[in-house]
Amino acid sequence: xxxxxxREAAWIALNQTRTRIFSRAExxxxxxxxxxLHWYDVLWELERAPDGLRPxxxxxxxxxxxxxxxxxVARMAExxxxxxxxxxxxxxxxxxxxxxxxxxxxLQMWDIYRVHIDEGIAEAQKTGAFAALKRLDD
Amino acid sequence: xxxxxxREAAWIALNQTRTRIFSRAExxxxxxxxxxLHWYDVLWELERAPDGLRPxxxxxxxxxxxxxxxxxVARMAExxxxxxxxxxxxxxxxxxxxxxxxxxxxLQMWDIYRVHIDEGIAEAQKTGAFAALKRLDD
DNA sequence: AAAAAAAACATGTAAATGCATCTAAATAGA
DNA sequence: TCTATTTAGATGCATTTACATGTTTTTTTT
Numbered sequence: 001x002x003x004x005x006x007r008e009a010a011w012i013a014l015n016q017t018r019t020r021i022f023s024r025a026e027x028x029x030x031x032x033x034x035x036x037l038h039w040y041d042v043l044w045e046l047e048r049a050p051d052g053l054r055p056x057x058x059x060x061x062x063x064x065x066x067x068x069x070x071x072x073v074a075r076m077a078e079x080x081x082x083x084x085x086x087x088x089x090x091x092x093x094x095x096x097x098x099x100x101x102x103x104x105x106x107l108q109m110w111d112i113y114r115v116h117i118d119e120g121i122a123e124a125q126k127t128g129a130f131a132a133l134k135r136l137d138d
Numbered sequence: 139x140x141x142x143x144x145r146e147a148a149w150i151a152l153n154q155t156r157t158r159i160f161s162r163a164e165x166x167x168x169x170x171x172x173x174x175l176h177w178y179d180v181l182w183e184l185e186r187a188p189d190g191l192r193p194x195x196x197x198x199x200x201x202x203x204x205x206x207x208x209x210x211v212a213r214m215a216e217x218x219x220x221x222x223x224x225x226x227x228x229x230x231x232x233x234x235x236x237x238x239x240x241x242x243x244x245l246q247m248w249d250i251y252r253v254h255i256d257e258g259i260a261e262a263q264k265t266g267a268f269a270a271l272k273r274l275d276d
Numbered sequence: 277a278a279a280a281a282a283a284a285c286a287t288g289t290a291a292a293t294g295c296a297t298c299t300a301a302a303t304a305g306a
Numbered sequence: 307t308c309t310a311t312t313t314a315g316a317t318g319c320a321t322t323t324a325c326a327t328g329t330t331t332t333t334t335t336t
Contacts, residue, residue, distance in 0.1 A: 007259040008252070011159065018156045021149065023201040030325095056314060063161040068293050070316055075292095092301045097317045114146070121145040125274055133271050136263055168295095176327045194284060206323050208286060215320095232286045 009132040017129050021120030028112050034105070038064070039076060040113065043106040046082060046098035053096050054087060081105060155267050159258030166250050176202070177214065178251065181244040184220060184236035189196070191202040191234050192225060219243060 081102035087093035225231035
């Protein structure tokens with residue numbers, strides 16, 4: 001059984017790799033005039049949900065702060081990337097659905113994002129950043 | 139050689155695991171009245187640098203935005219967690235050094251942080267989140 | 277050595293974040 | 307069924323972020 005030091009080392013590798021990729025991808029997205037990755041994540045989740053999603057679901061899935069997410073959704077709706085319908089059977093709730101514009105934007109963002117994922121993971125492999133992770137027992 | 143789909147799967151696992159751990163740890167830190175993890179990271183880097191560090195170095199290492207970091211350092215200095223000396227030999231620059239108060243705070247934060255790293259990595263192992271990572275060639 | 281370019285850090289400002297709180301609707305309890 | 311509690315989502319407000327730009331000092335170019 002792996003002790004804590006192993007887990008700590010795995011965490012550091014994990015965190016550094018994700019931060020590097022995330023940071024580069026965001027820079028590239030902003031430079032290209034696109035929104036940031038947390039907008040991307042919302043578009044992606046909505047695209048995979050044909051019947052739409054409740055804000056609460058999405059917020060828990062993506063681990064977003066409720067109030068920040070509420071405003072993010074409002075901005076994304078303003079930009080025409082998603083729609084907010086009343087939820088049938090729950091007058092408090094909303095159903096979020098991606099729009100065609102949202103789908104198109106996600107694709108454009110993905111073209112940039114994927115390059116950085118690919119390069120970043122390849123780099124991590126090359127520099128042995130995953131060694132600590134592979135050392136963990138299953 | 140692993141294709142892109144493998145790398146993409148590895149990224150998703152990586153990102154989800156890190157987000158889960160990060161988010162839980164931050165919640166716990168805030169609940170305990172402590173600063174967030176990007177403060178922790180600065181304290182940790184400074185603690186490992188006996189001669190101190192230039193803001194520029196730190197900012198590049200941690201991939202922070204320059205202007206945000208400049209203000210973060212100011213706040214941390216106000217709180218007495220670090221000091222800003224003039225850099226010898228470069229009148230533009232500063233040297234950041236951790237204080238005893240900063241060291242003490244880092245330890246307290248670590249007590250909380252480590253629990254979430256440990257639990258989160260263990261959980262990721264158990265649920266097979268690292269399978270995609272282990273599948274990558276070296 | 278003077279002028280031009282770059283580097284390190286700070287700051288003005290607008291937008292985003294997050295805690296606390298609010299409203300309205302749904303569910304649980306008495 | 308009437309009341310108390312919980313849940314979904316929005317919003318007020320203070321803090322933080324990040325882009326653009328400013329200031330000072332260092333380095334490079336001519």
